[in-house]
Amino acid sequence: MVIDPASFSTTAVVDHDRRHSPEWRRALQASLPVGIGLVPLGIALGVLVVQQGLNPWWAMVFTSLIYAGSLEFIAVGMVATLTPLPYIALTALLVNFRHVFYALSFPLDRVKGRLARFYSMFALTDEAYAMSVTGDRRSMTGRVMVYSQLYLHAYWIGGAILGATAAQWIPENIVGLDFALTALFVVLSIEAVRAQSGFAVPAIAVSCALIARLVDAEHMLPIAMGAFVSLLVVRYHVTRRKVPTDA
Structure with a gap:
């Protein structure tokens, strides 16, 4: 019988208990x-x-x-x-x-x-x-x-x-009450960045937000979201072409 040492790790036990809790x-x-x-x-x-x-x-x-x-x-x-x-x-x-x-x-x-x-x-x-x-x-x-x-x-x-x-x-x-929203989204953004495999997508998001802010501060959100989605679509097609296909 082969015993996997990873099964005794604290992380594995915590993840197992977390997934099987109510x-x-x-x-x-x-x-x-x-x-x-x-x-x-x-x-x-x-x-x-x-x-x-x-x-x-x-x-x-x-x-x-x-x-x-x-x-x-x-x-x-x-x-x-x-x-x-x-x-x-x-x-x-x-x-x-x-x-x-x-x-x-x-x-x-x-x-x-x-x-x-x-x-x-x-x-x-x-x-x-x-x-x-x-x-x-x-x-x-x-x-x-x-x-x-x-x-x-x-x-x-x-x-x-x-x-x-x-x-x-x-x-x-x-x-201070109004700053709770800003603090909350800073924390959520940090968690989202940590979940990414790289920094390309967060960098694109920040760039779109800054440019939209300079272009039209009153309509920053729709401009930034539209530009962000458009760039993600372009990035998807570019990276898809670089992936080698089987003959």
Whole structure:
């Protein structure tokens, strides 16, 4: 009998236990670091709802039904000023247009069941997308993905309710809550870069963002995403031609 020494390594044991732990627990462990960043953002949203003169229960409405992060912050002001629905719909399309690109690589095929798929599409946020595409495929199953999205949604709703409830005790010009979003995406970006085999794709992404910022800062996101996807398509075809084919 041949014994593989690698089977006794700490890493192998940890990975084995992690993959065979309950899926809800794996999802909780994966979503908790992201949730720590979402709660302060939810608190900021809840405070904003009250400061705009809306009833605190609007915080639950926004986070439960819209669940679109940056769009919710914009929607609070639009609802408070009674903006017409067509303008709100157009704003939602422009702000969340990046989700069209997310759908190209989001592993929805892992999710089984019509209801679960519907919720997974509804709850597709930047954080959920980053977790699903950078996580280990063996551990990031369809159920783990949906559980993770449920947890992230709960963190967001809970933070907003907490912020709306405690808004009267929170100063209007408190510093730091808005930076939680920046810090969160810095961490997610670092994890995405570490998951890459090289630095070509991250370098292309940073270059597209900087150029788009210089070209048109107000429309930076669609310009950067369009250029990034176009360059990835070109890179794919170039590298595909370099791969030798069997005679």
